[in-house]
Amino acid sequence: MSPEAKGRRWPLRAVASLLLLAPTFAPAQVLAHPGWMRSHSAEEPWHKRAIFYQLRDAAPDFKALSERLDAMQSTGIDAIIVTPPALPSLSGASADQAIAAQAALDAFDNFTRQATARGIRVLATLPATHSDTDFAARARFWLTRGVAGLRLEISADVNSQDRAAIAASVRSLAASIPGQRIVLVDGEEAAPEQPATPRKASAHRAATSPTSSQLQIITLTGPLTAAALRPQISRALAAPDTLLDTNAPSGDAGPLAQVLATVALTTNPAALADPAQPLVLPATQPPPEPEDESVKPPPASIPQQPPPGVYLPYVPYVPPVRPQKKAAPAPPAPADPFTVWTAKLAALHHSNQALRSGTKTLLDFDAQNVLVWVARPSSPTPQNPPVVALCNLSSQPVELSLADAMKKLSLHGFFLRTLLRSDDAMGAQDLEAVKLPPYGVFIGEVRR
Numbered sequence: 001m002s003p004e005a006k007g008r009r010w011p012l013r014a015v016a017s018l019l020l021l022a023p024t025f026a027p028a029q030v031l032a033h034p035g036w037m038r039s040h041s042a043e044e045p046w047h048k049r050a051i052f053y054q055l056r057d058a059a060p061d062f063k064a065l066s067e068r069l070d071a072m073q074s075t076g077i078d079a080i081i082v083t084p085p086a087l088p089s090l091s092g093a094s095a096d097q098a099i100a101a102q103a104a105l106d107a108f109d110n111f112t113r114q115a116t117a118r119g120i121r122v123l124a125t126l127p128a129t130h131s132d133t134d135f136a137a138r139a140r141f142w143l144t145r146g147v148a149g150l151r152l153e154i155s156a157d158v159n160s161q162d163r164a165a166i167a168a169s170v171r172s173l174a175a176s177i178p179g180q181r182i183v184l185v186d187g188e189e190a191a192p193e194q195p196a197t198p199r200k201a202s203a204h205r206a207a208t209s210p211t212s213s214q215l216q217i218i219t220l221t222g223p224l225t226a227a228a229l230r231p232q233i234s235r236a237l238a239a240p241d242t243l244l245d246t247n248a249p250s251g252d253a254g255p256l257a258q259v260l261a262t263v264a265l266t267t268n269p270a271a272l273a274d275p276a277q278p279l280v281l282p283a284t285q286p287p288p289e290p291e292d293e294s295v296k297p298p299p300a301s302i303p304q305q306p307p308p309g310v311y312l313p314y315v316p317y318v319p320p321v322r323p324q325k326k327a328a329p330a331p332p333a334p335a336d337p338f339t340v341w342t343a344k345l346a347a348l349h350h351s352n353q354a355l356r357s358g359t360k361t362l363l364d365f366d367a368q369n370v371l372v373w374v375a376r377p378s379s380p381t382p383q384n385p386p387v388v389a390l391c392n393l394s395s396q397p398v399e400l401s402l403a404d405a406m407k408k409l410s411l412h413g414f415f416l417r418t419l420l421r422s423d424d425a426m427g428a429q430d431l432e433a434v435k436l437p438p439y440g441v442f443i444g445e446v447r448r
Contacts, residue, residue, distance in 0.1 A: 050078035054274040062111040067283035076346025079121040121148035129155040149182035219245040227366040243272040265345040280336035369394040392436040416444030
């Protein structure tokens, strides 16, 4: 090899090193727009384990919502689904309407930016009907504006074939935009079958495919009884990538609000908090106002120097007392009992591996009107044991024996160590006699 050829080897190696290092900087580009926080490719898409909060306000005040983001973050919400501001037609809009529309968009953009800074993604609700000719344009507008995804509310008069076509078109549109944009579809239509892919396919390809960016929303229907709800929950658990909507199947949930929230946040890996009663999220206190310079006392005058030869006694130096700076206000704590309960469920959803990703099995206690399910991790350990959740849907206290059901599932234990309960009682529960108050909830670990 000639000396000239040898001298060219180092530049080629340098170029190869730069090419190898280039992909490590690519994810930083994903954060260029609002709503893209942590949306780069990962081993598991963010929405697989997220808690979505549905805000049912048809015309939300995004400025007021921005002041409640700290409380929302402390509650454990990962994403919020809101109705975006209306977009008037440019041809028929007056100057005042155009100014109002722009102000609403600015407030929405500011809300999205502040939510993204707190790790909360924003999704937009998008209705679709047969007569809606601007549906695709509106979907593209919000996806390119920076929302993390869309919730499609397809009209009930649209047949199943057209529903599937609408959902497929929006999924393809979301997959064509950078970032993991997701699509939530109401209904129980089966998702399109995915073609077989090699096991070594890249995580980016799996995360951005049209079929993988969809979550089906299955809404509970019928009376609020264990016999009516248990089969529906079982079907939701059997279907992949589903969200269970427990928003008052038969109207006002009343005392069962905590029970329905427990079902929503502890069954499926991804959860939809669509409560019958909205969460109470207090606004963040404004920062303390700066002190008024005009009311400060004037500085002390400098004493005159005495004439030479005059004796002055020694006076020790005392440093001046400086006023302490006021600490930044802490995030407001929710005082509403239902909101506090939801926050505890969200913390359990994020921290407990068995509830988050374990295999769920529903037990038949319909005769007592009690919903019972067992969450079993793939590899149970003393640090990650199975978890049992019990929800009493009746107005009477009940006592259940779970020993035989545990044996049929090959689970060994004698008592349930409390993780969360809705009453004020304390202590573990014997598997032979688990007690629940009226409309009570108990979640515990199986222990020996």
